[in-house]
Amino acid sequence: QQRFGVEENNVPSAMSPAGLTGAEMGLPLDQQTIADYLKKAGYQSIYLGKWHLGGADRYHPLKRGFDEFYGFRGGARSYWPYVTPPQDPLRRWERDYKNFIEHEGYLTDAIADEAVEVIERHQDAPFFLFVSFNAVHTPMNYLENDLPDGNIRLTQKRQQLYAMTKAMDRACGQIIDKLDELGLTENTLIVFSNDNGGAWINYSSNHPLSGVKGTHLEGGIRVPFLLRYGDRFEGDTTFDHPISTFDLLPTFVDVAGGDKNDLKNVDGVSLIPFLNGKKNYRPHKTLYWKKETRATIRDGDWKLIRLPDRPAMLFNIAKDPVEAYDLARKRPEKVKTLYKKLFNWEVTLKRSLWVTKRQNSKRAIDTFDKYRQ
Template structure:
């Protein structure tokens, strides 16, 4: 009997020590934010003191990417650590955009059930897991966060919703409603951005004695443009959507700051990995976001659609006030979190992301990725080193050297035809490894995205439209 008690005690002690050594993980994920719309990204207009402090305390990626220029596929790649095209998740999961020729129904739009998620992996390591905010990886019950590795959920299943509580559910689809755990619809007691921070803080307090993983997926600053009156007053020199965006960004920063303050209050900040990023480039025409100096916007494959603000901190292990200039992608977060939590990345046999920690510590000197890919039907991008090939469905391919031309203004396809041909071949080789898309877009949305790309291609025109100084 005594041996049994002693053995149990040793197990408890070992678990306790292991748990203390495992870092907590919090992923702060914004929605549709502009590349240039944070202080740590150079903005002189937006007020983001908490995120600026986070960036100063950690590593800021100068070339941080997402795996798609739209919300749903980007999140599918993030959650699985692999290119979402490899399991057919190539298009936007918005039923209204689906082609009538698709063999799948709207109910089929969601992260396939045979895919293992980031939360699944973290639970295997003993983590308590929670998802708060925007899900957008399937409205049907079988795709629900609680069935994809998360212990707790408070948020909405769809892609967008109001920031203030609905007074009535009449006419409101269930994927717009705020849902607590499974099937219990409970509208927020206040502004959604603030309430999501409340939920995360409560989870931290309830799980402070064991390792936890929080996926805090804000819907800010996605449309609809809705801000608190007191936040709007902080930007009297702005008008219209730009003022609303600034106020919504301020609320986002405040919410992130409250979560970070709670970590510090509980003495958890040193051994907590905190990542801040965004799901795709800002849709300038929709929410007045700015991606400068990058060209393009959400939905297209210019840098403004796929390169995003990206910060990671882990004070216990990583030096602060560092910029990292090699390309990384949100696919890397799954293996990074898993390895930091004590998992063996060799167990992750079917992913495309890499553990970033050895690179950030200087233990690995090369690039985390020599090549990167993006694809949506006929449009595709292949990045090799600093060279970027863009293939279009309706015009000749383009070639850019991103080191020399971050704004993608000088097409070098005619000057380097052999490089273009070689990269084209490698792009096709990668495409041959992919699954067929599970659903297809209507053609009018293809034209919409191309038109948007052309509209925001020249930085000077963007500055003019946004009434910004052309110089400076």
């Protein structure tokens, strides 16, 4: 995403007026979405839940390739329907374009119910369903019935997270059950993943990994990724090499029978040949992360983290996944090589279209230090 000028979080309260702010922060219009590509392959595309790719009308899902939308444009909102309109208009619940009608009941359940209806409506033709739960993002709203019983010992805050996670797990089960019921499972690619590691603000734990959301430690960037495609791949297996959510677009285009030649300047690769055994090497030898002056490179099993207030740190992730042992002093040549390679990548990027306030950099460093094991 840095290639087209999106580098920082889209969090209105944290943004500097030096760049785009508010509803103007959105996916640039010259970028095609997954739905744009799949439309060419004959797919109907439906987006449910949290959008967070631009609040202005020109960024609306129905103007970015999707055919149906049931969700909200912002990054967070209450899990309960608003009785009066929220102060932030991007938190309003919306069906398709500007039909602002609040959902009924608990939001995670409402998204699941809509997903089931979507599958029933589109079962006879190719469809792409993007279900973007806001769970388990703050605010910590939950159903009392989902709290753990007395046999599970958790702090009060962790009990709330448990309940929110349980609701999302139940919602995912509803979706899979509906695919099974309609006989669609064998011909449906199902992916479950997340956009960042667990956050401290909702009492997540990334143990045994170091770090949280917003850091480039493994706990901040390593996320669950579950994939199922009928019986095409052996079940209960683990793919050991790093992949990226950048790989979703080419994977979906591949499965949909789209034209791979349409994918220009795309960093991801289709995962299908790696999962079916046709390719037996790393999908990505090198991966990069960047937020303002903070940046990270992983090259093979070596990972270099660059922070603005200290020398670069070096870890061997294969031997030290919790990033307990900084090897920078022992391997100065490796540091020099990776530092240069990281910089050479950075100079290919566009300047960020929006930036956070300087104070956010200090908070990010404090978070890094607090949550490093």
